[in-house]
Amino acid sequence: MYTTQMDAAKKGIITDQMRIVAEKEKMDAEVLRGLVAEGKVAIPANKNHSSLNPEGIGQGLRTKINVNLGVSKDCYDINLELAKAKKAIELKAEAIMDLSCYGKTQEFRRNLVEMSSAMIGTVPMYDAVGMLDKDLKDITVDEFFAVVERHAEDGVDFMTIHCGMNRATAERVKRNKRLTNIVSRGGSLLFAWMELNNQENPFYEYYDRLLDICEKYDVTLSLGDACRPGSINDSTDPAQIEELITLGELTKRAWARNVQVMIEGPGHMALNEIAANMLLEKKLCHGAPFYVLGPIVTDIAPGYDHITSAIGGAIAAANGADFLCYVTPAEHLRLPNLDDMKEGIIAARIAAHAADIAKGIAGAREWDNQMSAARADVDFPRMIELAIDPEKARMYRAESAPECEDTCTMCGKMCPMKNMKKILNGEDLSII
Structure with missing residues (x-):
C-alpha cells in the first residue's frame, strides 16, 4: 500500500502511472521509479483525477508545456475557457492551469478536471479572494487552507503555492528596490496579506499542514516564485535568490513526507543569465523539476511575447528546465483568446522540442529527420x-x-x- 507516487517509488513499487510515463518516454520503468523516488521526476496525478493520462516532468524526460486559462471578472465566459481547454489538449499541451479568480470557480474547475486528460494545476490563492467574497485582509489562515483542500478534493494534480516568500524575504524585497516590485499575482496577494496583518506567510508558517493535504490526495506541490523577476532589470537579485534558497529547504521537507515537488522560476531574464539560473536552481533545490514562465528575454515586445518567451524557454530547457509555461501574444495586455492561445502553445512546443534535441531526449531528432527526408523527396x-x-x-x-x-x-x-x-x-x- 502507498500514499503517493513518491511513496510507491521509495517502496520499490512501479505504479500504473509510472508504467504509462515510462512507455511514453522510451525509458525503463525501473529507472523512472528511481528518479521519482529521488524527487528528480514528478508525476502529478491526483487520486481524484480519473480522466488523467499521466505525464512525467523532470530529468531525462521530454520537456513539457503548460497552458494557462480561467475566468476573471472582466472576462467571465466559462464555455469559452472550456473550449480553450479542449483546444489545448488537441494541440498536445501536457498541462492546463486554471487561474480562475471570479465567480463559480469550483463548477468550472470540476468540469475541467472531469474532461481533461492533461494534468490540471491551480493557484488556490487566486480563488480565495473570489470564492470567499471577503477583503484580503480579513481572510483567516483556516480559510486559506480550506480553499487548498477544496482544490485537492476536486482532483487538481498540482498547485502553485508561494510558500517561500516569508517575512525575511519580504523585507529583502523592500530593502532592494526593483523596477517592477512583485509581479507574481499570488505572491503579491500574500505579500499584501502579510503586511496588512503583520503576520508570517501562513503557507510557510504552517507548511506541514499544507503537506498533510498534498499527501492525502497526492497533489504535487509547485513551489511558486513570488519574487520572480518581472523585468530583465530585476533578475538574479537578492530577493529572487533568497526565496530560491528557502524553496530548496522546503523541497527536502516535502520529500520527507513523500510529497512530489516542482520549483517555479523566472520570469523575465536576459539571455546571458539563463543558463546560470538553471544551474543555480538545480543545485539549490536538489535536482527537483524546474518549471519556468518563459523566461521572457526582452521587455519591449508586447504583442510578441510568445516569441520572447520561446527564445528564453528553449535556452532554459536546454540548460535543465523541465516544464515550460506558455506565454501568448496577449501577455501583459489582456486575457488571451483562442487564437492567442494557439500561438502561445505552438511557440512553447517549438521551444520545448528544440531543447529536447539539445538534451538528447530519446526520439527527439527522429521527428526532424523524418521532416528532412520528406523535404528531400x-x-x-x-x-x-x-x-x-x-x-x-x-x-x-x-x-x-x-x-x-x-x-x-x-x-x-x-x-x-x-x-x-x-x-x-x-x-x-x-x-x-
Missing part, C-alpha cells in the same frame, strides 16, 4: 503531416499554388530539393 503532403502545426502549413500551401505541384512559389522550377533529386537519379533537368 519534395513530398509536401508528408511535410504537412509532420508539421508541428499541420493546419497552418496546409493553409500556407493552399494560399499560394505553384505552377508545378512538386515545388512551392518561393523557388518554383529552381527548387534545389527537386533538382538535386533529379540529378542524383540521373534524370534530365529543365528549369526554363
